[in-house]
Amino acid sequence: MQGQVLRVAIRPTGSLAGVEGPSVRLGLLGCGTVGSALVHLVQGQRDSIEARTGMRLDIGRIAVRDPSRDRGVSLAPETFTRDAAAVVQAPDIDIVVEVMGGIEPARS
Numbered sequence: 001m002q003g004q005v006l007r008v009a010i011r012p013t014g015s016l017a018g019v020e021g022p023s024v025r026l027g028l029l030g031c032g033t034v035g036s037a038l039v040h041l042v043q044g045q046r047d048s049i050e051a052r053t054g055m056r057l058d059i060g061r062i063a064v065r066d067p068s069r070d071r072g073v074s075l076a077p078e079t080f081t082r083d084a085a086a087v088v089q090a091p092d093i094d095i096v097v098e099v100m101g102g103i104e105p106a107r108s
Helices: 033-044 046-053 084-089
Strands: 007-010 023-029 056-063 095-098
Touching: 023 033, 023 084, 033 046, 033 056, 046 056, 056 084
Parallel strands: 023 056, 023 095
Antiparallel strands: 007 095
């Protein structure tokens, strides 16, 4: 992911105070080269992150252009959607990470 811009949005409260339990659910906008690498990192380092922080990171939803495309990640098909707004507004998603290529629609 070197040289890539990674933008993270935390709910308007500015904290994870509303997170229930030790799990933090991530929503991703994009799952190409950078997004799939992030999924692999979260899955591969889950135990280490949880040991250091006391919180478990889980991938909740991912918005992509083509949900049927194979992305080389081990996630249930229903994790993927075409609706980026649904990921951003989902009440069960604690943090949204934007890893889309290009400027639009990421900037809008």
